Amino acid sequence: MSAGTDIAAEIAAALAEAGAATGDGGVTCALEVITGLSVDPRVPDASSTTYQPLTGVLSTKQVRDQTGMLTGRTEEILTVNATGAVPAKGQRIAIGVLPGDADDASPWRRIMKVDTLAPGNVPLLYELTLED
Numbered sequence: 001m002s003a004g005t006d007i008a009a010e011i012a013a014a015l016a017e018a019g020a021a022t023g024d025g026g027v028t029c030a031l032e033v034i035t036g037l038s039v040d041p042r043v044p045d046a047s048s049t050t051y052q053p054l055t056g057v058l059s060t061k062q063v064r065d066q067t068g069m070l071t072g073r074t075e076e077i078l079t080v081n082a083t084g085a086v087p088a089k090g091q092r093i094a095i096g097v098l099p100g101d102a103d104d105a106s107p108w109r110r111i112m113k114v115d116t117l118a119p120g121n122v123p124l125l126y127e128l129t130l131e132d
Contacts, residue, residue, distance in 0.1 A: 060075070094107055
């Protein structure tokens, strides 16, 4: 393992430990990953859906406008480990759902934005802004 990969693994363990210690986070999440989706309507859909595990901590952030003033809006941010699947804008994630338990009835949230903490181009964690 590289030093960056070691640090990413330590951060993943810290997220789980922090959640266990506070009782507020360290939740297992199921990230929906769709592969093989055809954009050509003449090609039969051969897509498959899998659910990948991520560990995260959910927080709320107050939104500011361009001048720095609070707008009265809040955003939910899910900070997740960078040791597994790579989340992307537009994907869905179910918070508190194990990948083996995920299905269409799970409480899915759409990912609106992904910020990556990657010093030296090694991803350590992802901050996911979730749809309201």
